Amino acid sequence: MDTQIILIGLAGVLASSAPIVFATIGETFAERSGVINLSLNGTILLTAMAGFAVAVSTNSLWLGFLAGALIGGLVALIVAFSSITLKQSQVAVGFILALTCRDLAYYLGNPFMGLQGPRVPSLPIPGLADIPLIGVIFFQQDILVYASFLLIIVSYVFIFKTRPGLMLQGIGEKPATAFVRGANVNRMRYFYTVLGGMLAGLAGPMFSLSVKAGWKGTISGLDGFGWIALALTIFGGWNPLRAAFGAYLFGLLQWLGLVLQPSLPNIPSQVLQVAPFPLMILTLLLVNIGNAEWVDRTLAALPDKTRKWLANILRSLRTSPPASLGVPFENE
């Protein structure tokens, strides 16, 4: 395979991972504040359909993305309202929304199936696009991909380097303490859940207006990405940088599946497309197993050197959720 094909392939990985980056970072914001939005898979399908339908009907890409963000925010608002205000199970409501929004997308999207729609144009950055190697990979993309790069950096800086970001960490870890310090915990949880939903809601049109342009109903090939984004949020340890790394790793694996297809004619393409899923389980196992009690016990029985070495590996992989993730906050 010559270099040019590999470079274009890698550029494709960055582009096709951009929606996952948006959804994963959106979910990271919501979960950092203490709310799990399990509806992501439905949100992405519904906003992909709605964004495409709006863009086709109005011939405006911007309105397509706006519709996606609004619907994503609305779905997240339902999760926030039912869990924060009504104290219902976040997981239950999120799961129901994941299924209902999916069916809603398939039902309402029926008339738009297979239509020709607008598509986000590619936007090479003058000067930077001509840099050898890097130019092709990073700077001959469309505006959404640049936005995803920006989102990774901005959200990382926001969460870890700014005052409101520290507050966000506080309401997810120790809401009572944050409350005493003057944070309106529940209002902030509403805000970040809806913000996260809007980011996830942009992921749908990013698929249907760019990465996998068009709407093809059940064979759009979008079913499942939301669940992956949820898993990547854990894999990323609620850190935008690590989450983005996970998204790119996943995109790379899917691309490798496509590239390897011709050399493995006995394996149907559907199988290679899901190859990342077992790997996803494996990575979740790796980042979680360090938290298991029996691992500690087993480690303690090992000789000193091996133990330290293994413990270091596990610690570097291990992630722990925000302490009050999924726990409602009641200010007495």
Next chain:
Amino acid sequence: MTMMKTSSRWSGIVYQTLAVLLALLFTTVVMLISGADPIQVYHNIMLGAVGSPTKIADILVAWTPLLLATAGLLLTFTAGLWNIGIEGQITLGAIFTTWALRVLQPTDLPPTAIMLIGFLAGALGGMFWAGLVALLKIFGNVNEIFGGLGLNFVATALTIWLIFGPWKRPGVGSMSGTEPFPLELWLPTLPGFRLSPWSLALGIVAITLVYILLRGTYFGLRLKAVGRNGRAAFLMGIPTTRYMLMAFLLCGIMAGLAGATQVLAVYHRLIPSISSGYGFLGMMVAMLVNYQALWAAPVALFFAALNIGSIQLPIVLKLDSSLSGVLQGSLVLFVLLMDGVRRRLTRPQ
């Protein structure tokens, strides 16, 4: 005291009725958005569900795997577990059943014995897949939602690989599935219908067993304790890990049997979407009945009727049949929301 209880029961009914009305309103608005005539659509769903004896029998055909899945899920929910992996467990059940039938088909075993072994194999397959989720959860700390979801995708991939690879039809593999089994390996049905009384009985037995298990046994009580407060149950001396594992394995067995009935009584072969989404639908049923076994059977029957009723929507009205999913989903959602509203309004200040 009694008066308060009665009034809270009445208010519960009022809120639930309101929830149903809101769900109908929401679904109607969705129909209007799509430009359909709601009265015509509801009429069509009704006709499609109960318009003829064949259709009523079809509802029972769909009810069977849904009952099996819901019965199993009531156990995992009671233990406080989210067995989203149930779709994969149904699929693995179907794969194992198909496997057993393929292996035993050329032997001299009587068809009844082969089908019986097929059911056992299905139960084993579902149990195996549920066991994986349980092991990942118990020993790997992997949340059962993500372990289960991942394994669902793996199960689908496995099915497709089998259909296009080792088990492909003579000639070329296709999405229509494997070669159908000979007639003598079809579970006997009522004459003229697709309904097999044997698989229906299996579903009814399963939900009854779960009802008794949760209602009147020591095992059920302890399972509830594990689900309510795992830490406290553990401190009280209940082996929580073993109970969680048991809940997963039992649920897997029932899911696997659901997959077996799909192969033996409905499709008579392995198809790509063999689980037909009954696992996820079972989760909706369990949530709607607030995890109470008593109401699970009638609600599952209603959901099955909606599924069957919407099958002809694409043909008659050119609408997508996923509309039934919208109605089912909004029903569960609004019941949950209204329950929250009721609690909020009646909370002692």
